Amino acid sequence: MNNLKKETEIGIIIGNRDYWNKGYGRDALKTLTQYLFETTSFERLHLKTLVNNIRAQKCFLQSSFQIYGQVHKTGFDYILMDLRRSNWENLH
Numbered sequence: 001m002n003n004l005k006k007e008t009e010i011g012i013i014i015g016n017r018d019y020w021n022k023g024y025g026r027d028a029l030k031t032l033t034q035y036l037f038e039t040t041s042f043e044r045l046h047l048k049t050l051v052n053n054i055r056a057q058k059c060f061l062q063s064s065f066q067i068y069g070q071v072h073k074t075g076f077d078y079i080l081m082d083l084r085r086s087n088w089e090n091l092h
């Protein structure tokens, strides 16, 4: 993480698929975003996920991330999402 840049990319993987779709991803993101906004000066968190990864997109949308674009990179299409500190603060 580079605090000087005021933004950082995040990612999440639940390795054991028996634990997918149970809300743990949403819970982990809530905890992670709260930690980052409360203990760092980051203004923006961003991430990318594959266009066909509907589960991840739904989890991120439910965690207050918003879609801001799409990119084709190394042969794959990704959805770009972010969460700004101001949006996060408005929710709390």
Ligand SMILES: CC(C)(COP(=O)(O)OP(=O)(O)OC[C@H]1O[C@@H](n2cnc3c(N)ncnc32)[C@H](O)[C@@H]1OP(=O)(O)O)[C@@H](O)C(=O)NCCC(=O)NCCS
Binding pocket: 011, 012, 013, 014, 015, 019, 020, 021, 022, 023, 024, 025, 026, 027, 048, 049, 050, 053, 054, 055, 056, 058, 059
């Ligand atoms: C992506 C990941 C972190 C999400 O965590 P999770 O605990 O599975 O997600 P949640 O349970 O919090 O939320 C998933 C939501 O998507 C929904 N969903 C799952 N598959 C879906 C589909 N095909 N279409 C529509 N909705 C779908 C679930 O029902 C759930 O919504 P709900 O709670 O309203 O019912 C986790 O699945 C994971 O690690 N996957 C493998 C790695 C990965 O894809 N990482 C992301 C890379 S960017």
